[in-house]
Amino acid sequence: xxxFHPFPxxxxxxxxxxxxxxxxxxxxxxxxxxIFNLRRRAVREVLAKQIxxxxxxxxxxVLAISFLVGYLFVFLLEKVHLMAGDATTRxxxxxxxMELSPLICGMMVLSRSGAAITSEIAGMKQRGEIRSLxxxxxDPESYLIAPRVFGVAIGTMLLSFFxxxxxxxxxxxxxxxxxxxxxxRFFDLMAGGMNFFxxxxxxxxxxVTGLGIAAIACYHGLRVPASATETPKAxxxxxxxxxxxxxxxxxxxxxxx
Amino acid sequence: xxxxxxxxxxxxxLGDAVIQAGVEGLILVETAEQSVEVMHCLAxxxxxxxxxxxxxxxxxxxxxxxxxxxxxxxxxFVPQDGGLLTALPVWNNILLPRQYRxxxxxxxxxxxxxxxxxxxxxxxxxxxxxMRLLPDYVSxxxxxxxxxxxxxxxxxxVCIYENLTGNLPARQKESLLALTxxxxxQQAGRISLYLEFDPGLLANRWPxxxxxxxxxxxxxxxxxxxxxxxxxxxxxxxx
Numbered sequence: 034x035x036x037f038h039p040f041p042x043x044x045x046x047x048x049x050x051x052x053x054x055x056x057x058x059x060x061x062x063x064x065x066x067x068i069f070n071l072r073r074r075a076v077r078e079v080l081a082k083q084i085x086x087x088x089x090x091x092x093x094x095v096l097a098i099s100f101l102v103g104y105l106f107v108f109l110l111e112k113v114h115l116m117a118g119d120a121t122t123r124x125x126x127x128x129x130x131m132e133l134s135p136l137i138c139g140m141m142v143l144s145r146s147g148a149a150i151t152s153e154i155a156g157m158k159q160r161g162e163i164r165s166l167x168x169x170x171x172d173p174e175s176y177l178i179a180p181r182v183f184g185v186a187i188g189t190m191l192l193s194f195f196x197x198x199x200x201x202x203x204x205x206x207x208x209x210x211x212x213x214x215x216x217x218r219f220f221d222l223m224a225g226g227m228n229f230f231x232x233x234x235x236x237x238x239x240x241v242t243g244l245g246i247a248a249i250a251c252y253h254g255l256r257v258p259a260s261a262t263e264t265p266k267a268x269x270x271x272x273x274x275x276x277x278x279x280x281x282x283x284x285x286x287x288x289x290x
Numbered sequence: 291x292x293x294x295x296x297x298x299x300x301x302x303x304l305g306d307a308v309i310q311a312g313v314e315g316l317i318l319v320e321t322a323e324q325s326v327e328v329m330h331c332l333a334x335x336x337x338x339x340x341x342x343x344x345x346x347x348x349x350x351x352x353x354x355x356x357x358x359x360x361x362x363x364x365x366x367f368v369p370q371d372g373g374l375l376t377a378l379p380v381w382n383n384i385l386l387p388r389q390y391r392x393x394x395x396x397x398x399x400x401x402x403x404x405x406x407x408x409x410x411x412x413x414x415x416x417x418x419x420x421m422r423l424l425p426d427y428v429s430x431x432x433x434x435x436x437x438x439x440x441x442x443x444x445x446x447x448v449c450i451y452e453n454l455t456g457n458l459p460a461r462q463k464e465s466l467l468a469l470t471x472x473x474x475x476q477q478a479g480r481i482s483l484y485l486e487f488d489p490g491l492l493a494n495r496w497p498x499x500x501x502x503x504x505x506x507x508x509x510x511x512x513x514x515x516x517x518x519x520x521x522x523x524x525x526x527x528x529x
Contacts, residue, residue, distance in 0.1 A: 073389070073390055074389045074390075074392075075386055075389040075390040076390070153377070156376075157375070157377075160376065161371075161373070162373075162375050162376065164330075164335065164373075165369070165373035165374070165375065166375075167333070167335065167359070167362075168329075168333055168335075168362070168367040168369070168373055169367075169373070169386065169387040169390075169440070169444075170359055170362040170363050170365075170387055170390075170391070170444070171359075171386070171387060171390050172355075172356075172359055176390065
């Protein structure tokens with residue numbers, strides 16, 4: 034007998050993220066198992082392409098956004114500074130810039146690479162190309178999953194690092210040019226008390242965010258049924274569940290830091 | 291050696307057959323779907339509807355995935371559509387499985403690729419510009435030729451050609467068959483198995499072992515065991 038659900042939509046909307054979490058973890062595990070296959074030339078090429086598309090191609094846009102975000106913060110902090118003084122301003126700058134870089138980069142990577150990976154893998158599955166890989170004696174997990182997961186992780190790490198740098202230096206430079214406060218003053222507020230880990234932290238956070246995004250994107254791409262009309266649904270699921278992941282993961286890491 | 295034991299698929303029955311080392315075999319089925327089904331059963335991608343297939347004495351459907359992929363190292367497939375990855379140019383597709391396997395002596399690949407091109411010179415024609423195109427922009431004949439060259443580079447002991455000559459002009463059929471025959475003779479003990487549904491050119495003057503599948507009215511109960519496209523497979527089963 035079929036089970037009765039008073040709120041079928043609600044049950045489904047709760048089940049889907051859980052399924053995605055489980056599927057994403059399996060994909061991540063699979064990527065780790067096949068990590069040594071990255072030494073193979075064919076797999077290395079996929080990895081290099083993924084790093085390029087995720088971490089290098091959007092670099093100019095990311096730097097431009099980071100400059101603007103940096104300026105926005107400095108502009109707002111000028112007002113905070115008038116009321117709160119140096120210590121609070123420093124805390125706010127460092128926290129916001131360090132915590133926000135991986136979050137913004139994560140959202141960008143999700144909408145670019147996440148959507149692209151899902152639609153690419155879904156298309157491959159529908160055209161029977163995953164089966165073709167198998168017939169060639171190529172393990173689809175080692176060729177498709179591992180380089181994409183690690184490629185997106187490295188790419189997001191790079192983007193987060195450059196966003197952090199762009200946000201810090203570029204934002205301060207812009208603010209020095211456009212506002213009354215001197216560059217040195219804000220640079221001192223920004224850099225004062227920072228250590229090596231603080232500079233590395235956004236990149237590490239970016240890497241974790243990238244791993245999750247790629248795992249979710251691969252999972253939704255692989256579970257697409259044969260019909261081509263299912264691909265947009267899979268992309269939507271990637272974006273929706275990926276957004277949840279990016280926000281939850283970043284919040285958790287912020288709390289744990 | 292390939293052994294078919296009371297083998298039957300969806301709407302056809304092949305029965306018992308043994309294809310010994312060095313033999314060129316032709317299996318005639320009724321439809322393109324049946325030839326694909328036999329190929330998938332040979333690769334261990336799906337269980338036969340009835341009976342079984344043993345490759346080198348092993349039933350691939352009963353092996354784990356890693357062992358199955360290892361066994362497939364000795365087997366080359368040329369599907370009718372070429373089975374090329376649409377995101378890679380044709381020459382990249384040709385090199386892909388060889389590059390994947392040869393993780394160390396990568397310098398060998400360029401020489402091997404040139405040797406494959408030379409081997410197929412007549413069939414390729416003087417202009418190899420088509421190899422730089424994406425698979426969607428080349429003809430069905432060129433796709434099959436690329437799949438053949440891809441298989442050649444891996445030097446398999448067993449070559450499976452799925453509907454190699456179907457829907458091609460006679461000259462191109464002859465050209466492909468001449469290549470596969472020459473390749474078969476290159477290595478003693480190599481098995482070449484052609485899965486065809488169009489008797490046309492092949493059946494009239496087939497020199498090797500000829501097996502005909504007989505049509506049956508019923509479909510064996512487990513014929514579609516692995517074929518449900520809506521089944522969610524996270525651990526990347528290829529369907």
